[in-house]
Amino acid sequence: MTAVPRRRMVPAYLATGGRARPGTDGFERLTVLFPTATDRPPELVELEAEHRRLWELLRPGALTVVEAAAHLRLPVSATVFLAADLVEAGCLHARAPIPRAQQTDRSLVERLLVGLRTLR
Template identity: 35%
Template sequence: MSVLDTGEHWFDDAAGRLIRPYTISNGRTEPTTRMELLSMVIATGRQPHGQLGPEHAQALRLCGSVTTVAEVAARLRLPAVVTKILLSDLVDWGVVDTHAPDPMADLTDLTVLETILNALERRI
């Protein structure tokens, strides 16, 4: 079993992330901003006040172009609720905007379902 340094996170080949998700969210279990998995997030271009932690900084980089909460969670390899907490922190700090998915969107649209499936497969 080898431990790999992937830059900002520590992973174990067999166990995955060595830092527990509750540590990343500071024990919080609820985001301050309501978001769905298909909510769109994008960086505002504003600079954060103070220095961001590694997970917040990585999430902010992923929001450089419009993306979904599900995509950010998949790329961070974190549970959706932890990702929502990180993103809601970024929203509270004014560095990320979020928009609810269009209520009229056809959730049976094959493109939407393929996007979700691809994000989930990358998470595995």
């Protein structure tokens, strides 16, 4: 019989400290999180182990909230709270997701293609 790997389950209400809303508005699933210029760990007393895990995860580079949640095996909603706390503490930066590009007008592309063909 193969052993099923056990993962640590952290209830969302524990990771969020029982709060209903994060302190920073505007966080979405695709908000990009990246570390500040300083390479020092957060020294704030109120930061829990989950905050430190998120900060350590983002030290090498940027991830979206969804990607960070997957790595931490936490719900996205709980990861939003953790990220908001770290942004407020000055340990992380958050950037809004890049908006979807508008669809290109097909007639413009066809005229461009015709123009390129006439250059031959």
